[in-house]
Amino acid sequence: xxxxxxxxxxxxxxxxxxxxxxxxxxxxxxxxxxxxxxxxxxxxxxxxxxxxxxxxxxxxxxxxxxxxxxxxxxxxxxxxxxxxxxxxxxxxxxxxxxxxxxxxxxxxxxxxxxxxxxxxxxxxxxxxxxxxxxxxxxxxxxxxxxxxxxxxxxxxxxxxxxxxxxxxxxxxxxxxxxxxxxxxxxxxxxxxxxxxxxxxxxxxxxxxxxxxxxxxxxxxxxxxxxxxxxxxxxxxxxxxxxxxxxxxxxxxxxxxxxxxxxxxxxxxxxxxxxxxxxxxxxxxxxxxxxxxxxxxxxxxxxxxxxxxxxxxxxxxxxxxxxxxxxxxxxxxxxxxxxxxxxxxxxxxxxxxxxxxxxxxxxxxxxxxxxxxxxxxxxxxxxxxxxxxxxxxxxxxxxxxxxxxx
Numbered sequence: 125x126x127x128x129x130x131x132x133x134x135x136x137x138x139x140x141x142x143x144x145x146x147x148x149x150x151x152x153x154x155x156x157x158x159x160x161x162x163x164x165x166x167x168x169x170x171x172x173x174x175x176x177x178x179x180x181x182x183x184x185x186x187x188x189x190x191x192x193x194x195x196x197x198x199x200x201x202x203x204x205x206x207x208x209x210x211x212x213x214x215x216x217x218x219x220x221x222x223x224x225x226x227x228x229x230x231x232x233x234x235x236x237x238x239x240x241x242x243x244x245x246x247x248x249x250x251x252x253x254x255x256x257x258x259x260x261x262x263x264x265x266x267x268x269x270x271x272x273x274x275x276x277x278x279x280x281x282x283x284x285x286x287x288x289x290x291x292x293x294x295x296x297x298x299x300x301x302x303x304x305x306x307x308x309x310x311x312x313x314x315x316x317x318x319x320x321x322x323x324x325x326x327x328x329x330x331x332x333x334x335x336x337x338x339x340x341x342x343x344x345x346x347x348x349x350x351x352x353x354x355x356x357x358x359x360x361x362x363x364x365x366x367x368x369x370x371x372x373x374x375x376x377x378x379x380x381x382x383x384x385x386x387x388x389x390x391x392x393x394x395x396x397x398x399x400x401x402x403x404x405x406x407x408x409x410x411x412x413x414x415x416x417x418x419x420x421x422x423x424x425x426x427x428x429x430x431x432x433x434x435x436x437x438x439x440x441x442x443x444x445x446x447x448x449x450x451x452x453x454x455x456x457x458x459x460x461x462x463x464x465x466x467x468x469x470x471x472x473x474x475x476x477x478x479x480x481x482x483x484x485x486x487x488x489x490x491x492x493x494x495x496x497x498x499x500x501x502x503x504x505x506x507x508x509x510x511x512x513x514x515x516x517x518x519x520x521x522x523x524x525x526x527x528x529x
Contacts, residue, residue, distance in 0.1 A: 125193045128152045134188055135341070137396040138181075138389035140317050143324070143340040151311050151339065161194040165310035165338070167250075167301055167322075168232055169201040175235045176362040177424070178346040178355030181390045182314050183239040185343055188393065189312070190244040197308045198236060200229045203251035204304075207297050238365055238428060253307050254300055265299050268332050269325070274298075277321045302326040310338040317342045346390055351380035369429040373437035374522040376421035377445075381406075381413040384420055392423045445521070454516075458528040469511045471496065471503065480519040495520050 125131070131152055132145070142148060155162050166186055175183075186196045205225045233247065257265070274295050275281050283290050298321055305313055305326030315323050320342060327337040345354045348361025355362050363375045379387065385403045388394050405411040418438065425434035457478055459469070475487035475496065490496050496503040497518040498511070513529040 125156055128156065131192050133396055134192065135185070137188075137399070138185070138343065138386075139341055140344040141340075141342045143327075143342075147337070148312070148339045148341075151336075155194070162189070162311040163197055163309060164189045164194055165197050165199065165305060165308055165313045165326075166315070167199045167201055167204075167304055167313075168236075169205040174357060174364060174366075175232070175238075176355055176357060176364045177387075177391050178348070178362065180239050180365060181343045181346050182316060183236060184391055184393070185314055185341070187239055187241065190241045191393075194244075196240060196245045197310065198240070198245060198247050199304050199308070200232060200247065200249050201301070201304075202226060202229055202249045203254040204297060204300050205229075207293055207300070235365065248308065250300070250304050250307075254303070262296070265303060265329075266296070268329060269299060271295075298322045298325045299329070302329040305338055306330055306333045306335065309335060311336075312339045312341055314341045314343065317344060343390065346386070347383060349375055349378050351383055363424075365428050369425050369433040369437040370440045371522050372428065373421045373425045373434070373441055374445075376424050377417055377441060378521075379417070381417070384413060384416050387420055387424075392420070392427070394423060444524075454524040454526055456526045456528055459511075471505075474517070475519060478517065478519075478523075478525050480517075480523045480525075490519055 126134075128149060132149060135148070136142065136145075151162055154160075164186060166182060186198075190196055202222075202225050205228075229249070237245070275284055277298075280290055280294075282288075301322045302325035304310075306329050310326065310330075313323050313326055320340075323338075323340045323342070327340060330337050347353065348355035348359060349363065350359075350361040353359050353361060357364075363372060367375070376387070385399060385406065388399045388402065389396070402411070402416055406413060406416065418441075421441070422434050422438055425437050429437070455478075459474075471491060472481075472484040472487035475481045475490065476484055481487040481490060487496075491503055491505075494502050494504075499516050500518075511527060511529070513527065515527045517525045517527060
């Protein structure tokens with residue numbers, strides 16, 4: 125293991141808050157003395173299975189712990205997921221079916237190992253212990269927290285003050301998540317800042333059950349490519365970890381310059397000292413932000429696609445955007461008779477077939493916004509007359525296809 129001071133420097137990189145740093149230092153020193161790795165917990169409720177860079181902020185921090193020699197316990201909240209985390213919600217969440225929860229859980233399991241070290245990860249489902257609690261156990265657990273303290277939680281308080289209903293089972297959610305920490309004897313729990321109430325509940329319950337309280341490490345929310353809102357698939361400002369390398373690289377290049385350092389801190393493994401130097405150079409105008417952004421895009425793409433694909437994505441970006449060219453390696457699509465006639469092609473349908481849009485309405489919107497081009501010329505109609513063999517279709521800045529007839 126690295127010296128404790130170096131471990132804390134790496135663990136603290138990008139963290140919003142650590143409760144308490146002194147406790148973390150003590151745990152790390154004890155870990156070295158006893159040669160026992162820390163148990164680092166992360167709870168995931170399987171309600172939104174497509175992982176993007178915003179989700180990896182916490183996963184990447186877990187991986188840093190693993191690389192420092194510690195052990196991760198990922199708890200898939202298959203039981204708590206049927207309640208639904210009330211965090212930030214203005215009304216009671218719809219309960220998911222068991223089948224839907226498990227479907228999402230399997231998807232999570234497939235994706236998290238793109239970030240985490242499988243050999244240093246223990247995957248648990250909290251139904252393993254929560255489903256075995258009897259009513260007496262639940263009453264005992266509920267007795268350890270008051271309604272008044274529950275209503276100190278911002279979302280509960282807001283709903284109470286506006287007479288929005290709060291179901292009793294919602295109060296059980298943070299208690300159950302906290303009980304997860306008791307079961308796995310977590311030394312550290314990670315989460316986004318919005319999970320503060322739930323994670324601090326774990327600290328309290330561990331103390332109540334005679335354990336050393338876990339350190340709470342909170343990571344900030346990551347803004348999406350628009351630089352304004354939290355990264356979200358529904359807002360369209362996300363970078364998915366399953367995206368193809370050229371798309372991933374290109375999307376990173378689209379983020380505002382003011383987010384470059386934050387992305388380095390939250391979604392890469394670049395050493396904090398190097399990031400501090402980048403921040404200093406940017407502040408003093410000693411470096412072109414574009415060059416740092418290209419380094420960032422390369423680092424992120426490497427993490428999910430490897431060195432070779434990341435370099436190819438960079439070369440593609442330089443060819444398309446800096447040299448105003450067309451990618452060397454673009455998909456080819458052969459038109460079928462249903463799409464093509466002597467006179468026209470249904471372009472909205474074609475864009476969906478190419479996978480450039482998820483629906484014809486989205487395709488029409490792209491066309492009306494002038495975001496679709498044929499051989500570099502902006503398309504202004506929903507139909508293209510005389511589409512020829514070898515024509516290049518472009519949608520937005522990143523998507524290209526060569527048409528074969």
